[in-house]
Amino acid sequence: MTMRFEGHRVLLTGAGRGIGEATARRFAAEGAAVLVTDREPERADRVAAAIRQEGGTAEAYGCDVTDDVAVREAVTRAAETYGGLDTLVNNAYSCHPDPAPFEDLDSALWYQDIDVTLHGAAHCARAALPHLAAAGRTGRGAAIVNVGSVNAERHFGDHAYSAAKAALASLTRTLAVSCAPRGVRVNLVEPGTVRTPAWTDRAEALDRVAAHYPLGRVGEPTDIAAAIAFLASPDAAWITGVTLPVDGGLLVSNLGMNEAMRAGTGLSRG
Numbered sequence: 001m002t003m004r005f006e007g008h009r010v011l012l013t014g015a016g017r018g019i020g021e022a023t024a025r026r027f028a029a030e031g032a033a034v035l036v037t038d039r040e041p042e043r044a045d046r047v048a049a050a051i052r053q054e055g056g057t058a059e060a061y062g063c064d065v066t067d068d069v070a071v072r073e074a075v076t077r078a079a080e081t082y083g084g085l086d087t088l089v090n091n092a093y094s095c096h097p098d099p100a101p102f103e104d105l106d107s108a109l110w111y112q113d114i115d116v117t118l119h120g121a122a123h124c125a126r127a128a129l130p131h132l133a134a135a136g137r138t139g140r141g142a143a144i145v146n147v148g149s150v151n152a153e154r155h156f157g158d159h160a161y162s163a164a165k166a167a168l169a170s171l172t173r174t175l176a177v178s179c180a181p182r183g184v185r186v187n188l189v190e191p192g193t194v195r196t197p198a199w200t201d202r203a204e205a206l207d208r209v210a211a212h213y214p215l216g217r218v219g220e221p222t223d224i225a226a227a228i229a230f231l232a233s234p235d236a237a238w239i240t241g242v243t244l245p246v247d248g249g250l251l252v253s254n255l256g257m258n259e260a261m262r263a264g265t266g267l268s269r270g
């Protein structure tokens with residue numbers, strides 16, 4: 001593995017499992033010092049301990065991204081422990097599956113999905129930016145990578161979560177322009193369906209949806225981690241403000257309709 005992140009300091013939110021965990025491990029494997037944060041402190045502890053066991057540099061910190069004070073403390077912890085901050089990965093989210101119909105949606109759940117998914121990322125960016133800008137001024141650049149979702153682009157259900165992810169994509173673009181003069185790049189990945197603990201209760205759904213992915217499978221957390229690491233790395237030094245789908249071709253396909261049109265004709269997908 002190349003070591004693109006030697007001397008690099010990274011803070012990740014919601015990194016106690018799933019995509020956040022895989023991303024923390026990826027950064028650490030490439031030489032970064034990582035602060036693994038999660039609302040559930042014992043999850044963050046487990047990931048940080050596993051990284052250290054493998055010879056990496058990691059600390060854990062319990063942080064709910066909706067708590068502005070806790071977010072500022074987490075950022076301060078990263079900057080003091082490692083002497084600065086080069087990358088923020090905004091990965092924490094909330095998603096309550098929609099009840100039907102829309103008018104029955106519980107207001108508290110609506111606000112919670114928006115609060116964690118959008119406001120949480122904004123709190124983290126605001127707290128981290130002075131430190132990222134300091135790293136950016138050194139000339140080697142700094143980065144925010146936001147974790148969005150294909151839900152921002154198409155109807156896959158979950159109104160509040162999808163709206164929050166769409167707003168996060170917009171915030172990515174506006175921050176990219178405003179932060180560019182300070183040497184901070186801001187980008188977003190949009191995962192399709194990824195096999196994480198979030199799906200534990202619905203694991204059989206992962207097998208059902210795989211057929212809708214042109215590349216023939218759902219994603220693994222490492223697929224998303226690789227894209228996040230790319231956007232944070234010097235390899236992406238001239239990329240800012242982009243939305244990168246990491247979705248096995250889902251957003252450019254329409255396999256269900258394609259199958260329906262070709263049913264009984266003997267024609268293949270191609």
Ligand SMILES: NC(=O)c1ccc[n+]([C@@H]2O[C@H](COP(=O)([O-])OP(=O)(O)OC[C@H]3O[C@@H](n4cnc5c(N)ncnc54)[C@H](O)[C@@H]3O)[C@@H](O)[C@H]2O)c1
Nearest residue numbers: 014016018019039064065091092093149191193194196198
């Ligand atoms: N798994 C998928 O299919 C999928 C698809 C599209 C997008 N995504 C996005 O990928 C990211 C990670 O998803 P995942 O499947 O790995 O999730 P996950 O549920 O497996 O893990 C999320 C982690 O975030 C933590 N968390 C929740 N609320 C928090 C808060 N308020 N503050 C701090 N931490 C909090 C949880 O404790 C948990 O450890 C999310 O942004 C999600 O929207 C996932």
